[in-house]
Amino acid sequence: MVEGVSYTADEMMTVTAARHLRDGQVCFVGIGLPSEAANLARLTHAPNVVLIYESGTIGTTPDVLPLSIGDGELAETADMVVSVPEVFSYWLQAGRIDVGFLSAAQIDRFGNLNTTVIGRYDQPDVRLPGAGGAPEIASSAREVIVMLRHRRRAFVPEVDFVTSVGFGRRGEGRGGHRGAGPTVVITDLGVLQPDPQTHMLRLVAIHPGVDVEQARAETGWELEVADDLGVTEPPTSEELAVLRDLKARTEAAHSA
Amino acid sequence: MVEGVSYTADEMMTVTAARHLRDGQVCFVGIGLPSEAANLARLTHAPNVVLIYESGTIGTTPDVLPLSIGDGELAETADMVVSVPEVFSYWLQAGRIDVGFLSAAQIDRFGNLNTTVIGRYDQPDVRLPGAGGAPEIASSAREVIVMLRHRRRAFVPEVDFVTSVGFGRRGEGRGGHRGAGPTVVITDLGVLQPDPQTHMLRLVAIHPGVDVEQARAETGWELEVADDLGVTEPPTSEELAVLRDLKARTEAAHSA
C-alpha cells in the first residue's frame, strides 16, 4: 500500500508483533499468529531469540511453522525437550520467560482475556477451548503481548469470563502477579497499550491506511486515543519476503 | 562351620538378608551390606529383583558392587537413570518400593533408627553423617529390612536421636505412615522381628553356632526371645560361591 509494496492487514499485524521482540529474549509462543511473529523475529532482527512452546520444546528453531503446538519439527530442532509439567514449573512459573504471547476470543478494556465461554459458564452460547497455558503465561511471563484481530465482538467492555487476568475486572491492577501483564495489544488495525494510571487500553498507534474511526468502531468501549498517536512503519520488503517465504515453506510442508 | 563349609558372621548376615528378598520385588538399596545382600539375591534366587539406588539408577544390574551410591557402573547398567528429586517423589514417595534397606549407628527396641548424632544434637559426642534418604525410606517403603551388626552400643534401649521412625519412641506404632516399617532386623547373630502387639523387637532366629545369651549380652534392653526360636539355615555353597565371587570382582575392580 505504501511505496508500491502491498501487504495484508494480517501481515502488518505479524510484522508489528515481531518487531516487539528483542534479540536474546526468551519467548513463550502459541500456535498461529504468535508463532508466525516470533519466528519472523528470529529470521530477521532477533536471531538469538529463544522460542519455547508449551509442548516442552525449548530453544526450538523450526524451518516451517508448526500446525500444532507439538509438531515433530519443534522437537527435532529444539535445544532440549522437557516434559509438560517441567515446562510450566521450572521454566514458566520460575520467571524465566521474558515475553509470553496470548490471543483470545474476547479482550476487555483492562486487558483481561477470555478463551473459555461466550455467555454463561454453565450454559454457554459458545463453548471455547478453555484456558490451556494462558492463565499462568498471563501471570508469570515478564510481559505479555496480545495479538488479535480488531473486531467489535472481540473488543468488549467486559469479558464474559476472565480466563487470563490482565489488570482485573475493574482495572484494579496486577493483584500481586509477578509479570507486568499485557504491555501491548497488537491488532490488524493498530497498537494498544494500557494507560499507566488507569490500566485502560488506549490506541497508541495505527497501521498505515487505517482510520482512527475504524478502530473506534471496532472497539466495544469508548476507545481512548493517545495524544501522540503514532503510525506504524509499514513492513519492509525484507520483512515481507522473509514472512512470505516462511509461509510458503510452511504451506508446502504441511500439504505434502 | 557346618558340614565343613566355613563362612564369616558377615556372610551369614548378608545371605540371610538376601533370602528375605523375593523375585520381582522392587528394592531401594544403600551402599555396603544392603547392596551386597540385594545383589546376591539378584545373582541367586531372585534374578528379576529390581534394584534402585538413591542416586537415581533404576533397575540397575552392576557386575561389581558400587563403592559409592553414585558409581558409574550403576548408571551404565541401569534400565534408566532419573534425577534425585524424581527418585524420591515419583518412585519412593509414590509407594513403588517394596523393600527398603536401612542401617544405623543405633537402633532401639521399637526399631527406631539413629544416623544423626551420638549424644545431644547441639553438642554431639559423635556427629554421624545424618539422615540421607532414610526417614522417607522408613516411612514410604512397603517394608524395611534393617541390617546391622549386633553390638550393645548399637542396640540401645532408646536412641539418642530418632532419624528414621520405626514404631515410635514408646512403641506406639506406625503413626499413619504408609509402609509397614521395620519388619525384620538382620544382624550377624540372628534375626529380630517386632512383636505384632507390642512392636518390641524380639529374637526370632539365631544363626548356627550363636548362643542366645550372646545375643542378649549384645542387646541393650532385655531381649525377648520367641518361643519357637529358629536357627538360620547356614549359607549354601552356591550362595557363598556367588557372594565371594562378587566380592572378589568388586575388590579387583576398585583397586585397579
Next chain:
Amino acid sequence: MAEFTTLREAVADLVPDGVSVAMEGFTHLIPFAAGHEVIRQEKKDLTLIRMTPDVIYDQLIGMGCARKLVFSWGGNPGVGSLHRFRDAVENGYPRPLELEEHSHAGMATRYAAGASGLPFGILRGYKGSDLVQHTTVAQIECPFTGEEVAAVPALNPDVTIIHAQQADRSGNVGLWGITGVQREAALAATTVIVTVEEIVDELDRNGPNHVMLPHWTVTAIAPVPGGSHPSYSLGYSKRDNRFYTEWDRISRDPDLFRRWVEAYILDQEDFGGYLRMVQDSAALEEVLGG
C-alpha cells in the same frame, strides 16, 4: 508385570464402564487406536481425563461414551473447535457432559502430584481467573513466607492409556520426542495400557529426551503399528494434518459424524481396518455422501 496382549483384550479386561481414563498425548503419540477400541466396545459413563482433549475425545464424546471431562484445553489443534465436544457442552447432545476444568499448569501439577503419591500439588496460578469459581482449587499460605499459592487435588486416573514408539521383550516402554505429560499420567494411574509401534529386542535410546517406563509400572502392552494416526509417532509416522482439517467438516454435522464413526470404527475389526480406509481418499466422500 507388563502383559503382552491385544488392544481388544486390554480394553475389554481393563476398562470397565464408569472408570476414569486418561488417554494422554500432547499432539504427539495420541493413542487413537485405543480410543477407537473404546468406542467399538461401546464403553459408557467414562470420566475422560486429558490436558488437551482433541479429535479422539471428540469422537468418544460424540458417541456418548463419556459422562465427564477433566481437561484444560479442548480444541482441534491448528484448526478450531471440537464440534462434538461443543455440542455436548452447549446442547447436552448426545448426553450432558460434566466438566472439571483447569489450566494446563494446574493439570500438569495434578498429574505430577498423582505420580508422586501426594494428595495435592501447588503452583502459582489461577489467581484472578474466573476458573477459580468453577473448579477445584484452593489458596494455601506458605508457612514460611506467608505468600499465597494455589493448591490443586492430585489426579490419579483409574486407567491411563498411552501410545509409545517401542517396548522391549521384557515390557519396558520407550518413547521420545515430545513426551508431554505421559510419564506422569502413567505413574499416577492404577492401570496402565500402552500401545506401541513396535516390539524390539532392545530399546533405541540414542538421542536426547528418551523416556522410559519400566516393565513393572505397566499393566498391558499391545502392539498397534500406526496406532497414533492422525497424530504421529516421531521416527515412525507423520502427522496427518489433512485429517485434522477434514475433521472440522465431519464433526460439524451429527449425522455425518455418525456415518463416519460407523464406517471407520464400528464396521472395522480393528485399527488396521481404519488405517487401510484412511489411505483411500475416495472412501471419505463416499461415506459422507452416503
Next chain:
Amino acid sequence: MAEFTTLREAVADLVPDGVSVAMEGFTHLIPFAAGHEVIRQEKKDLTLIRMTPDVIYDQLIGMGCARKLVFSWGGNPGVGSLHRFRDAVENGYPRPLELEEHSHAGMATRYAAGASGLPFGILRGYKGSDLVQHTTVAQIECPFTGEEVAAVPALNPDVTIIHAQQADRSGNVGLWGITGVQREAALAATTVIVTVEEIVDELDRNGPNHVMLPHWTVTAIAPVPGGSHPSYSLGYSKRDNRFYTEWDRISRDPDLFRRWVEAYILDQEDFGGYLRMVQDSAALEEVLGG
C-alpha cells in the same frame, strides 16, 4: 548469556565472601576444582549447601571457609566419617559450623521448589523423625483430603557451581550419567558457574539421560579437564577410590590436613598442578611425612 572464562576469574568475580554456595554432585561430577579455587582464594563466611557434602566440603570446612552448612548426609561415601566436618561440629574447630539439616527427600524438594519459583515444596516426610525439632519444616493440611504433609522452604542458592562433561560454543551445557540434583540446583540459583571437561562444537547427546542447561541459564563456563577428581566424569574419568580411602587418614589429623591443603591446593597455581601432584603417589608420603 554464558560467559567463557577461567575458573579463577569466575570464583573471584562471582563468589564474594558471605554468599550461599551450592556445589552439587551426587558422587558423580563433583566440582572439586571449583572447591579448591574457593580455598585458594580464601573465601570466608560462606553458607555451603549440598545434599551430600563429601570430601570437597570437608576441605572447605577444614579451612574455615564456611559459616554454615545446609545438607542431608555428610560422610565420605563408602569410607566413613568426614573428620574435618566432625571436628567443626563436635569441637568448633577451626570455627563453629551452623547446621541446617534435612533429609535427602526434603533437600531435593527444596531445590525443586527453588527451581520452580515456589516459596515452598511439599512431601510426605519428616513425620516421627527428631529432625522436625531441629530444622525448618512445617506440617500443612491438604485442603481437599485433610491429610497432613510436610512443607519445606524453597532453596535458592546465591551461587550454584557444578561440573559437567561438555559445553558447546554457544554455552549450552551437557551432562549425563548420574545427574543428581544439579539441574534443580542450577535453575534455583541466582548465579551459575559450570566447569566442564571439554568445549565441543556440538553436544554429544547420544545416549539416555542427557541433561542440558541452555546457555541463557548459565552465568560463566570454565573448562577444567579432570575438574571432578577424585570424583569422576562419566565418559572422561574414573572415580579415584584410593583417594577417598586415603582422605580418611589425611583428614583425621588437623596438622596432616593442613599440610595436605598447603601442598595440594594453596601452593598450586591451579587444578592442573593438583592433578599432576596426585599422579605421583610418592608425593603424598612426602607431604604427610614432612
